[in-house]
Amino acid sequence: MDGTPVKPSQTAATRSAPTRSATIDRATRETRISATVDLDGTGRSDIQTGVGFLDHMLDQLARHGLFDITVRAEGDLHIDFHHTTEDVGITLGQAFAKALGDRRGIQRYGEAHVPMDEALSRVAVDISARPYLVWDVRFTRDKLGEMDTELFREWFHAFAQNAGLTLHVANLYGENNHHIVESCFKALARALRAATEIDSRRPDAVPSTKGTLGGSL
Numbered sequence: 071m072d073g074t075p076v077k078p079s080q081t082a083a084t085r086s087a088p089t090r091s092a093t094i095d096r097a098t099r100e101t102r103i104s105a106t107v108d109l110d111g112t113g114r115s116d117i118q119t120g121v122g123f124l125d126h127m128l129d130q131l132a133r134h135g136l137f138d139i140t141v142r143a144e145g146d147l148h149i150d151f152h153h154t155t156e157d158v159g160i161t162l163g164q165a166f167a168k169a170l171g172d173r174r175g176i177q178r179y180g181e182a183h184v185p186m187d188e189a190l191s192r193v194a195v196d197i198s199a200r201p202y203l204v205w206d207v208r209f210t211r212d213k214l215g216e217m218d219t220e221l222f223r224e225w226f227h228a229f230a231q232n233a234g235l236t237l238h239v240a241n242l243y244g245e246n247n248h249h250i251v252e253s254c255f256k257a258l259a260r261a262l263r264a265a266t267e268i269d270s271r272r273p274d275a276v277p278s279t280k281g282t283l284g285g286s287l
Contacts, residue, residue, distance in 0.1 A: 090266075091138075092168035096161045100153040101145040105161040109169050109266050111138025119143040119158055121151050123217040124225070127255045128162075135259035151217055152224065159225040163232030170234075170266065173197060175274060180265030184257040189244025193257035196236040197265050203230045206240040207254060211247045222251050226258075 091108040115132035117125045119141060132139040141162060145154030170176065181194040191207075203226055209219040230237040239258070244250040 090169045090171070092165045094161050094165040094168060096157065096164070098157065101143060101157040103141070103143045103145075103154075103157055103161040105142075105158070105165040106138075106140040107162065107165045107169050108138040109166075111136060114138045116140045119154060120145060120147050121154055121217060123215045124151075124155055124158065127225075127252065128158075130252060130255045131259045131262075133259070134256050135263040137259075137263075151221060155217075155221045156224045156228045159228030160232045163229040163235075166229075166233040166262075170197065173199075175268045175272065177265050177267050177269050180261035180263065182257045182260035182264070183242075184253045184260060186244075186249040186253040186256070187246065189246060189249035189253045190242045191244070191250065191253035191257045192238075192240045192242060193254065193261040194238045195258070195261045195265050197234065198236045199234040200236055201231040201234055202236045203227045204238040204240075206238075207250065208241070209247050209250065210245075214247055214251065219247060219251070222254070226254075 090110050091106070093104065093106040095104045096102075113133040113136045115129045115138070117128045117139065119125055119128070120143060128139060128141060131137065139162070141158060143154055143158050145157065147154060176197060178197050179195070181192070183190060183192050205223050205226060207223070211219060213219060226237065226239055229235070239254055241250050241254060244253070
């Protein structure tokens with residue numbers, strides 16, 4: 071031995087980070103949906119659900135969360151938008167859960183207040199694998215475009231249940247229904263961005279005293 075230190079084959083600086091992306095395909099008698107998400111994207115979106123307003127909201131989720139999201143959905147829109155909206159929430163939530171893996175290194179918690187003109191909404195999220203939705207949002211119209219406003223809660227519930235999120239959504243005030251719901255989606259995007267980012271101080275640790283956050287979701 072000449073005292074020369076042995077160089078490891080791969081250092082922490084050069085070790086490649088795991089890919090945090092996933093695709094989920096889901097088919098029922100009512101819908102056929104494919105959703106792909108990259109948690110470390112640049113905010114690109116390619117959304118085609120057949121429900122125009124839902125496409126617009128998912129574009130906001132991608133853009134403001136810096137997630138790359140692709141969604142293709144075919145559903146029984148001749149009946150109404152319920153099945154497609156709910157099943158898109160289910161499928162996209164499952165894609166997020168799969169992309170998170172064992173949730174090692176994530177910040178876990180995120181919170182955002184987002185204004186849109188006269189409306190202000192708050193979203194707080196815990197990527198806990200304990201799904202729960204608190205929804206404190208009220209609308210004064212039954213529809214936005216052709217979409218029933220009651221379906222927004224259905225989407226958030228389906229997404230939270232399948233992504234494994236404790237999710238609190240509140241509109242603090244606002245008058246324009248479009249502004250209210252859009253501020254909720256943008257706040258979700260910003261909160262999720264914060265919660266899914268890797269913590270530089272503990273990039274290899276699962277952020278739980280239990281040592282697990284249920285990555286099998």
